[in-house]
Amino acid sequence: MTQDELKQQAALRALDYIVEGSIVGVGTGSTANFFIDGLATMKDRIAGAVASSEASAKRLAGHGIRLFDLNDVDQMPVYVDGADEIDASLAMIKGGGGALTREKIVAAVADKFICICDATKRVECLGRFPLPVEVIPMARAQVARQLAALGGRPVLREGFVTDNGNIIIDVHGLQIADPAAFETTVDGIVGVVTNGLFARRGADVLLLATAGGVVTYERT
Numbered sequence: 001m002t003q004d005e006l007k008q009q010a011a012l013r014a015l016d017y018i019v020e021g022s023i024v025g026v027g028t029g030s031t032a033n034f035f036i037d038g039l040a041t042m043k044d045r046i047a048g049a050v051a052s053s054e055a056s057a058k059r060l061a062g063h064g065i066r067l068f069d070l071n072d073v074d075q076m077p078v079y080v081d082g083a084d085e086i087d088a089s090l091a092m093i094k095g096g097g098g099a100l101t102r103e104k105i106v107a108a109v110a111d112k113f114i115c116i117c118d119a120t121k122r123v124e125c126l127g128r129f130p131l132p133v134e135v136i137p138m139a140r141a142q143v144a145r146q147l148a149a150l151g152g153r154p155v156l157r158e159g160f161v162t163d164n165g166n167i168i169i170d171v172h173g174l175q176i177a178d179p180a181a182f183e184t185t186v187d188g189i190v191g192v193v194t195n196g197l198f199a200r201r202g203a204d205v206l207l208l209a210t211a212g213g214v215v216t217y218e219r220t
């Protein structure tokens with residue numbers, strides 16, 4: 001089975017968690033795209049969706065799924081998204097596609113975060129995937145120095161601008177022993193908008209697609 005087939009399996013399993021008549025929080029990336037395509041098959045049974053990126057908004061609209069502005073939504077039962085890495089506590093690194101800030105904001109409004117991944121994303125310790133950090137452009141050098149002082153190797157994502165008009169610094173060479181504490185530390189650097197650790201608010205459910213089928217993990 002290919003990695004894309006596994007992503008699709010995890011994504012389609014997430015449809016079981018959709019509450020009929022509700023607004024669905026929708027993530028960004030290749031796995032989330034499979035979810036959006038699956039969601040289209042039940043679009044008449046949901047009120048609509050809130051997108052975490054311009055790309056996902058475009059794909060949702062292309063399927064005729066009604067889009068809501070997050071400011072008009074008080075509550076959503078679920079937010080569904082992929083991850084770049086996820087550990088046993090369901091803490092994640094996200095933002096490989098640069099959508100981390102809007103993803104974190106939309107997820108914050110949802111009751112449950114459903115993470116959809118193929119088995120390659122499951123790790124013992126977060127950090128092999130470079131940690132994306134969204135940064136206000138004028139703070140680039142100052143933030144890079146601070147990230148280096150934390151033990152990482154900051155690399156500017158060349159030619160990339162986020163949906164919010166900011167830059168991304170990817171931090172290489174980390175081994176993150178305490179993801180929630182590191183998330184707080186990086187967010188505390190002046191000039192950082194947000195970072196790709198989703199640990200203080202990790203996933204509630206992980207749907208992990210393996211060669212043997214989709215395995216469900218729930219936060220304990």
Ligand SMILES: O=C[C@H](O)[C@H](O)[C@H](O)COP(=O)(O)O
Nearest residue numbers: 029030031082095096097099
């Ligand atoms: O910014 C992008 C998101 O955090 C994605 O959810 C993450 O990078 C995983 O993407 P993919 O499903 O394409 O591996």
